[in-house]
Amino acid sequence: MYEEKILEIKNLHTAFRFEDQYYDAVDGVSLSLYKNELLAIVGESGCGKSTIANSIVGLHDKNYTRVSGEIIYSDENVINYSEDQLNEIRGKEIGFIFQDPLASLNPLQRIGMQIEESLIYHTDLNKNQRWEKVISLLEQVGIDNPERTARQFPHQLSGGMRQRVLIAIALSCKPNIIIADEPTTALDVTIQAQILDLLSGLQKEINAGIILITHDLGVVAQMADRVAVMYAGEIVELATAKELFENPLHPYTRSLLQSIPQSDSPESELHVIRGMVPSLKNLPRTGCRFAPRIPYIDEAEHEENPVLHQVSENHFVRCTCWKNFRFED
Amino acid sequence: MSFLEINNLKVHFPIRGGFFNTIQDYVKAVDDVSIKIEEGRTYGLIGESGSGKTTVGKAIVGLEQPTGGEILYYGKRVNSKKLRKKMDYNKEVQMIFQDVLSSLDPKKRIRDIIAEPIRNYENLSKEEEIKKLLDLLNIVGMPPDALYKYPHEFSGGQRQRIGIARSVALSPKLIVADEPVSALDLSVQAQILNFLKQIQEEFSLSYLFISHDLGVVKHMCDYIYIMYRGRLVETGTTQDIFNNPQHIYTKKLIAAIPEIDVENRDTIRLNRMKVEKEYAKNEKIFYDKDGKVFDLLPISETHFVAVKSKEDLKNVENSVA
Numbered sequence: 001m002y003e004e005k006i007l008e009i010k011n012l013h014t015a016f017r018f019e020d021q022y023y024d025a026v027d028g029v030s031l032s033l034y035k036n037e038l039l040a041i042v043g044e045s046g047c048g049k050s051t052i053a054n055s056i057v058g059l060h061d062k063n064y065t066r067v068s069g070e071i072i073y074s075d076e077n078v079i080n081y082s083e084d085q086l087n088e089i090r091g092k093e094i095g096f097i098f099q100d101p102l103a104s105l106n107p108l109q110r111i112g113m114q115i116e117e118s119l120i121y122h123t124d125l126n127k128n129q130r131w132e133k134v135i136s137l138l139e140q141v142g143i144d145n146p147e148r149t150a151r152q153f154p155h156q157l158s159g160g161m162r163q164r165v166l167i168a169i170a171l172s173c174k175p176n177i178i179i180a181d182e183p184t185t186a187l188d189v190t191i192q193a194q195i196l197d198l199l200s201g202l203q204k205e206i207n208a209g210i211i212l213i214t215h216d217l218g219v220v221a222q223m224a225d226r227v228a229v230m231y232a233g234e235i236v237e238l239a240t241a242k243e244l245f246e247n248p249l250h251p252y253t254r255s256l257l258q259s260i261p262q263s264d265s266p267e268s269e270l271h272v273i274r275g276m277v278p279s280l281k282n283l284p285r286t287g288c289r290f291a292p293r294i295p296y297i298d299e300a301e302h303e304e305n306p307v308l309h310q311v312s313e314n315h316f317v318r319c320t321c322w323k324n325f326r327f328e329d
Numbered sequence: 330m331s332f333l334e335i336n337n338l339k340v341h342f343p344i345r346g347g348f349f350n351t352i353q354d355y356v357k358a359v360d361d362v363s364i365k366i367e368e369g370r371t372y373g374l375i376g377e378s379g380s381g382k383t384t385v386g387k388a389i390v391g392l393e394q395p396t397g398g399e400i401l402y403y404g405k406r407v408n409s410k411k412l413r414k415k416m417d418y419n420k421e422v423q424m425i426f427q428d429v430l431s432s433l434d435p436k437k438r439i440r441d442i443i444a445e446p447i448r449n450y451e452n453l454s455k456e457e458e459i460k461k462l463l464d465l466l467n468i469v470g471m472p473p474d475a476l477y478k479y480p481h482e483f484s485g486g487q488r489q490r491i492g493i494a495r496s497v498a499l500s501p502k503l504i505v506a507d508e509p510v511s512a513l514d515l516s517v518q519a520q521i522l523n524f525l526k527q528i529q530e531e532f533s534l535s536y537l538f539i540s541h542d543l544g545v546v547k548h549m550c551d552y553i554y555i556m557y558r559g560r561l562v563e564t565g566t567t568q569d570i571f572n573n574p575q576h577i578y579t580k581k582l583i584a585a586i587p588e589i590d591v592e593n594r595d596t597i598r599l600n601r602m603k604v605e606k607e608y609a610k611n612e613k614i615f616y617d618k619d620g621k622v623f624d625l626l627p628i629s630e631t632h633f634v635a636v637k638s639k640e641d642l643k644n645v646e647n648s649v650a
Contacts, residue, residue, distance in 0.1 A: 242592070261518075269526075273519075
């Protein structure tokens, strides 16, 4: 079904130091990304979805984080790469789009220069060729007057335009992988739709694999091929988008879907998950991590050490508690 | 009967410049907006960032001085501070803010934060005050020991509840809720929305829900106002807006909602493209030559659309069909 695998994450653990102790924010995540695929990682804030993205490209401060496991990109484990080695692949082979475009653009540099930067590092083009490339990239991301925009500063552009610029930077060296971390969260719905259409159109052009990190299940339903749902540092459910929305199994996924205001029946109450997401320090390290949020489910229903079970060809669920799960009355 | 009427509200901000720093022009943040609020109902005010929706909210509670138009509370003007004081207006109309943490004083305990409006308007003894505060905490589902904690000790959802407790402390008639859930996670958002509905029944409150999230607005509101560039483009009941949108901007907004519908993904995308095309084609009918939105015209008892003339609207329908 899928084309070649371009990225494989095996048993990734990313831990942050807190008062001389390390706490795993990402706890044993294994994922693969295929060519031409859009893989979405969803979850609430603090579930570790952005941490995975940052671990892939080594953006964490090594003094405060401990990353272990394997991240295999083109037959090599990039997890132990030095900063210089990482610079070789960052930008060139793995593009990154962040949530807040204003914070990731240099306020004192013209847009053109910032797009050119990665071309200087990663290509042998001369100055004129680079300029032409910058203009064509800006055209590609749907900016009307690319020559003018290239001479402008970030503060002169609107939020949607800035996000387009970031996409242009991410695309500049035709990467194999694009990691988009909440690329449309700060944008209005109409702009969001434009940016997402742009992203999926460009993906077809350059045949990249995209990892889309988001908390918006609507965006996932519209965009993703495969979806990984994360809770408290672990993947609780992994399936194709169609399978996940038609036949969600894990209690967490089902509860989330129930709590979206869909409002075909506006009188009905929204579903509320009991309790709160545990903080990193108080995370239960054994047993089903979602168990405290569904206390009415018998303890025997949970596995002692929950693992991902394959339920169909493309559908994996953690723990066994989904089998007899029902919503509380 | 509506108890609060906002008629032709204008908020213009001057742009200064030139040699003597004189007023060169105005930013018309809010231009001719009229809203009526009835008891016990929920109103939605939707718009993209910069459309002036928050400015309308602020003008209603009196945080922004209107340039023109009037705000009538039970038929009496409450445009100035003095008039608001006379009517006890600020007691009856409260606001919930988007960024709760920045609207709670970090150096004050929850007790003092929630008690502030009570101390301003009511003369209670210490015991009575504590009793009232505990009642309020109970209503918003927080434990009594929260009284002596500080805002930073709570999670985002809990802080939003504290903000709500503060705004209902004086049993107001209207709460202006400016993006109350947009910073919250889905499961917490559900909690807060359920809870807002629940206290609405208890206190027979009205809400003015300012939001850019159409799903939330659809779930909560009875009547919706849609703003674009400082003016209203379409107003109607939730059914009017979602089942029979007339203005191209409304159509574009609705088409852009990411629906949880994997099956029909392509149809949804094609429909969105179609609406975008329609938008580009019909811009002249809905905006004048300066890009200004026209005045609202009624198309049914509850449904109003900003369009040059009603004939144009029919032409649009024909051209699409």
